[in-house]
Amino acid sequence: MKVPAKRLNAGVEYTTGFTATAAALCYTIVENFKVNLWDADLVHAAVWGRYPQTMEPLGGNVSSLLSVPQQNEGMGYALRNVPCAHIALITKKNAMNAAALSSILEQAAMFEMGDAIGNFERLHLLGLAYQGLNANNLVYDIVKENSKTGTLGDVAISTVKRAIADGVIKPLEKKPSGYTAYTTDDLNKWNAYAAAGLLAGTMITCGSARSMQHCPSVFIYFNDLIERETGLPGVDFGRVAGTGVEMAFFSHSIYGGGNPAVFHGNHIVTRHSKGFTIPCVAAAVALDAGTVIYTPEKISGVVGETLSEVPELREPLRYVNEAAVSIHGGI
């Protein structure tokens, strides 16, 4: 099958990739197999599924990484609608790469949504660097420090220690009880450190249990613990903790939802943190050894298998690093 590349490139919205491919596939099958007028509708059904009676090509045989725009929760959400199951399988269940790919998609979406602009641009860029791309090896170091016996509480403490050592936070005042509140002149950088700690905490908790279901508990209580440890706000200034509460309910409850692998940044209960939660979910899904009934393999189908053939998607850390080095060298 040959898809008219010019049309794809000229597409005003990202669905052109899907529509052109699906239509071309139909015509190819009809022509090559000399399908008659009366059977052609079956070919359409096999390729497009139930569309257009449904919004998405339900039951169809062409799929795209991004869901249809009608399923986007709001403007600019397109890059957020990739389920964590896809991310984990595209990156071959490498937790660092899963978090990196997810963070790139999420933080790029922040630019498209209108979040990463003006005073908030640096917040998102630092979040991408420290949480998603392991800047200064922060995530890896904290995981390493706690890899054998560390708890989530230990990870929060390691994060605070590192933030103090790197001069990101400093003591503000000692209360009569002996409790010291900390302060910072760079809240964006503190947020990036806390976000890196959150990912490390997910890797320790979900990693030691080799289970994805623990991640919402991490989102709530890592933030509670680090806030109590420092007197400074948690990741995304409370939004990750709030997202954790909802996600815990909808990933554990008798009322519906699903396991963490079906969640994404465009999901009704996990959209609220601006790019800092979903990378951790992707890492948790990557670290699961097979504890869920509805597995990432079942959810992702051929998407993960196919797109993991694209090296830049499979190993984003390596390719971002190489690109950064080439730009830096150029500068």
Place this chain on the structure above:
Amino acid sequence: MVEYKPQYYPGSSKVSKNRKKYMDPSYKLKKLRTISDDDLVKLMGHRVPGEAYKSVHPPLEEMGEPACPIRELVEPTPGAKAGDRIRYIQFTDSVYFTPLTPYMRAWMGHTRYRGVDIGVLSGRVPLEMRERDLEKVAKELVETEIFDPARCGIRGATVHGHSLRLDENGMMFDALRRFVFDKKTGEVVYVKDQIGVPLDKPISVGKPIKEEELREMTSEYRVDGVPFREDKEMVEFVQRLHMLRTEAGFDPNRVKGI
């Protein structure tokens, strides 16, 4: 570098100090009673004592793991290594001066134990882990000072009762009557497991802790005990966090030196 010691919890009151103590893993929880391993397994009801652990996937060594630097670093728990199912123990804590509040179960659980999944709801706190890991943790949760036989309930379902008045024996209400007060021995006895299936033999969890002692040990703020509003440091902490979250949401660059 500034000298730093983990703080765990702010506040100046007795209650906040108790919270800090329970959350600090270097503090060894006092053991008050002994529950045999078999009895604990029966109370949770996930398997018969002596029965092999069921598994949800093959042992990690047999199935092999994908190439991942984090999997190489992070040591799996014994239960994860073996491929155990994930099981739970769930507690209901009365509002009347119990050692732990629901949130404390989560904070303490995450500072003391590795690989735990804890959720806090209004009247119940489930703790989920790989089965053999859970049994170890559950033992400490039931045998030590953070469990009061009369005011903490091991309840998998029909958990209602945390906010009701205590009965004439000082027991928290339980619609399924899983635990009863034995007047002869003065001990609390479980006659059903956590989801209400009758046990072949009753299991004693010991005598209730005295009211005066509970008031000293509790991590609950109460108007008729230690009111939250009297812990000025604690109120300041909560207000500070509320303001910082709000101001940072407005413009993180403007928040400086506070």
